Amino acid sequence: MADLTKKGIGGFLARQGILVAFVLFMVGFALANQRFIAIDNIFGVIRSSAILGVMALGVTFVVIGGNLDLSVGSMMSFSTIVVLDLHDTLGPTLAIPAMFGLTLALGAFIGFLVGYLKLNSLIVTLGMLSAIHGLTLTWSGGQNMDIADKEGTWFGLFGRGDILGVPMPIVIFGTLALVLSLVLSKTPFGRKVYAVGGNGQAATFSGIPRARVVFFTYLISAFCVATAGLLQASRSLGSQNTVGQGYELEVLAMVILGGASLLGGSGTILKTVIGVLIFGFIENGLLLIGLEFYVQDVVIWAVIILAVWLDIAAKRGRLWSPIA
Amino acid sequence: MFTERRKDLLKQGAIWGFIVLELAFFSIAGNYLSVTDTAFMDFDNMLLLLKQSAPIGIIALGMTIIMINGNIDLSVGATFALAAIVMLDSMTWPFMQALGDWAIPLAWGFALLTGVVLGAINGLIVWKTGVDAFIVTLGSMLGFRGLVFMYNGEQPTSHLNWTLVDFAEAQFLGLHTASWFLLAVALILWLVMTRTVHGRNAYAIGNNRDAAVNAGIRVGPHFLLNFMLIGFLAALSAVVFYSESGSVNPNDGMLYELWAITAVVLGGTKLAGGYGSIVSTLGGVIAIQLLRKGLGHIGADTETVNLVIGLILIAVLFLDRQLNRKGKEELKT
Numbered sequence: 001m002a003d004l005t006k007k008g009i010g011g012f013l014a015r016q017g018i019l020v021a022f023v024l025f026m027v028g029f030a031l032a033n034q035r036f037i038a039i040d041n042i043f044g045v046i047r048s049s050a051i052l053g054v055m056a057l058g059v060t061f062v063v064i065g066g067n068l069d070l071s072v073g074s075m076m077s078f079s080t081i082v083v084l085d086l087h088d089t090l091g092p093t094l095a096i097p098a099m100f101g102l103t104l105a106l107g108a109f110i111g112f113l114v115g116y117l118k119l120n121s122l123i124v125t126l127g128m129l130s131a132i133h134g135l136t137l138t139w140s141g142g143q144n145m146d147i148a149d150k151e152g153t154w155f156g157l158f159g160r161g162d163i164l165g166v167p168m169p170i171v172i173f174g175t176l177a178l179v180l181s182l183v184l185s186k187t188p189f190g191r192k193v194y195a196v197g198g199n200g201q202a203a204t205f206s207g208i209p210r211a212r213v214v215f216f217t218y219l220i221s222a223f224c225v226a227t228a229g230l231l232q233a234s235r236s237l238g239s240q241n242t243v244g245q246g247y248e249l250e251v252l253a254m255v256i257l258g259g260a261s262l263l264g265g266s267g268t269i270l271k272t273v274i275g276v277l278i279f280g281f282i283e284n285g286l287l288l289i290g291l292e293f294y295v296q297d298v299v300i301w302a303v304i305i306l307a308v309w310l311d312i313a314a315k316r317g318r319l320w321s322p323i324a
Numbered sequence: 325m326f327t328e329r330r331k332d333l334l335k336q337g338a339i340w341g342f343i344v345l346e347l348a349f350f351s352i353a354g355n356y357l358s359v360t361d362t363a364f365m366d367f368d369n370m371l372l373l374l375k376q377s378a379p380i381g382i383i384a385l386g387m388t389i390i391m392i393n394g395n396i397d398l399s400v401g402a403t404f405a406l407a408a409i410v411m412l413d414s415m416t417w418p419f420m421q422a423l424g425d426w427a428i429p430l431a432w433g434f435a436l437l438t439g440v441v442l443g444a445i446n447g448l449i450v451w452k453t454g455v456d457a458f459i460v461t462l463g464s465m466l467g468f469r470g471l472v473f474m475y476n477g478e479q480p481t482s483h484l485n486w487t488l489v490d491f492a493e494a495q496f497l498g499l500h501t502a503s504w505f506l507l508a509v510a511l512i513l514w515l516v517m518t519r520t521v522h523g524r525n526a527y528a529i530g531n532n533r534d535a536a537v538n539a540g541i542r543v544g545p546h547f548l549l550n551f552m553l554i555g556f557l558a559a560l561s562a563v564v565f566y567s568e569s570g571s572v573n574p575n576d577g578m579l580y581e582l583w584a585i586t587a588v589v590l591g592g593t594k595l596a597g598g599y600g601s602i603v604s605t606l607g608g609v610i611a612i613q614l615l616r617k618g619l620g621h622i623g624a625d626t627e628t629v630n631l632v633i634g635l636i637l638i639a640v641l642f643l644d645r646q647l648n649r650k651g652k653e654e655l656k657t
Contacts, residue, residue, distance in 0.1 A: 070582070113638060123589055123641050126582055131634025137627030246578055249398065253462055262458060294473030301467025305460060309453040321454025323544045 066264025079229025107222020159235025394597025443555020530597025
């Protein structure tokens with residue numbers, strides 16, 4: 001296998017395998033169907049990936065910090081329902097900050113449990129998945145939530161509007177990705193996230209406040225979830241209680257596909273964005289060559305396992321696992 | 325040694341203590357708040373509870389072994405759905421219809437085989453590629469669900485066979501068919517985990533994989549066997565449940581993996597592997613179902629069940645950590 005430290009083309013391929021595969025995939029589909037690289041098609045794909053994409057940005061922080069967040073799906077249902085409900089009672093101007101506040105409070109609670117109390121993140125967020133789902137159902141009384149006056153509100157701006165021809169969800173996804181990428185790669189906080197995820201104990205010994213860093217990764221994740229909920233609510237102006245159900249694992253799959261290790265300490269925002277785009281374009285490409293949308297799940301399955309397998313195979317220097 | 329054993333017993337007893345607490349609470353609270361006249365501790369009510377625990381319960385028992393082994397399986401919900409579709413659809417095939425009621429065991433066989441094959445796929449990938457089971461089964465959760473949709477599109481698959489419905493609704497010694505399956509699976513798995521070499525090795529591998537390898541245990545085949553087992557159990561759960569309902573939607577079984585894991589963790593099995601018990605998982609399954617029914621009984625909205633289960637799960641985790649830490653500090657002094 002290729003040596004990861006090697007310079008030149010071989011080393012580049014080994015390190016950026018997922019990017020190379022993505023480019024090859026895009027070129028292949030573009031040759032098969034001209035429609036695939038039409039600008040409106042590309043916008044369409046990114047716009048429909050934006051909601052899951054925004055959530056994936058936040059989960060990237062959590063995963064790099066060495067934890068998991070399985071609660072993002074039900075938390076996203078929560079923000080969507082809450083903002084839609086408050087829209088009709090408080091009006092959109094107050095509903096949006098109120099929803100962000102409530103969602104951040106949930107994120108802070110999870111951050112407190114995982115960061116300060118040092119509880120296992122998988123079980124905490126699994127419990128919160130269930131708890132927040134209950135909260136959402138209680139809030140909505142089990143009913144679908146709809147905005148009463150769909151014509152007379154500017155609330156649809158975030159999901160349906162555009163700036164200079166670029167759809168708003170893409171603008172928001174892009175901006176958030178850029179900002180979070182800078183936070184992760186250029187700020188002391190970003191470096192601390194890597195340190196905590198890479199080796200928590202060493203980070204603690206070198207004076208990094210592990211608990212606080214983990215706490216903030218969950219706060220960032222909750223902020224992203226709130227943004228995703230806003231996009232979802234604004235796009236559909238009405239929603240079921242279960243709109244985000246199952247998203248938690250799909251989002252995690254995108255982050256892993258981008259190359260973040262579940263052990264923590266590795267991954268970047270750019271790679272996650274590539275993971276998100278691969279999901280979106282595989283679905284779109286398969287649709288354009290006439291296959292049903294669910295075929296993508298099977299393809300994604302193969303892609304995820306191959307991507308992770310080749311990645312660890314490159315690291316250990318042999319293809320097959322040493323498990324006897 | 326003795327205190328260690330006593331602590332173990334205490335831990336395994338905790339879930340049953342919790343169940344007794346739940347029973348007492350709902351019986352007393354039910355007297356004041358109940359929306360119906362029937363008592364909560366009603367015998368029929370309890371029998372029904374066992375039956376309703378069966379679908380998740382059978383899967384959770386398998387998940388216990390997977391987790392003792394130090395792995396996890398997120399694809400069981402999709403396996404559940406695919407097995408159900410195979411069972412119901414296979415009964416409509418021409419040659420199967422020609423067989424009359426003999427098609428039933430064959431249809432069960434096809435469904436169970438589907439589960440075993442899907443489990444084997446997971447197991448082989450975990451074994452041969454060395455990719456973490458969490459990632460492998462996260463991928464196959466999507467992939468298997470894709471297969472479910474490819475089988476019959478977004479349409480529900482339905483086939484009612486009255487012989488089958490009668491069998492599923494039958495009661496023997498007061499227990500429903502599904503309850504018998506749940507109890508039988510629990511008994512067999514308990515024997516496997518406590519009385520066989522495979523069970524002992526599963527604990528050893530989960531506890532310390534390197535040590536197990538050094539002791540000459542072949543880790544891979546044990547992984548494979550356990551994934552085949554949970555695939556089989558997910559299919560068995562589907563077979564028992566859909567024999568009665570006769571119709572499966574392609575989204576059925578979604579999030580079952582998370583419910584099963586919740587039950588297993590409530591039962592005290594460690595995520596890190598090496599520790600856990602089949603009997604305690606059975607307790608976890610019953611505790612959740614009891615909570616679900618109990619909250620309904622005292623007139624709470626069914627919605628609050630999710631909230632309560634989630635918070636209890638976190639509380640259990642917190643208490644477990646506190647108790648363990650206390651134990652360790654005592655050892656130090």
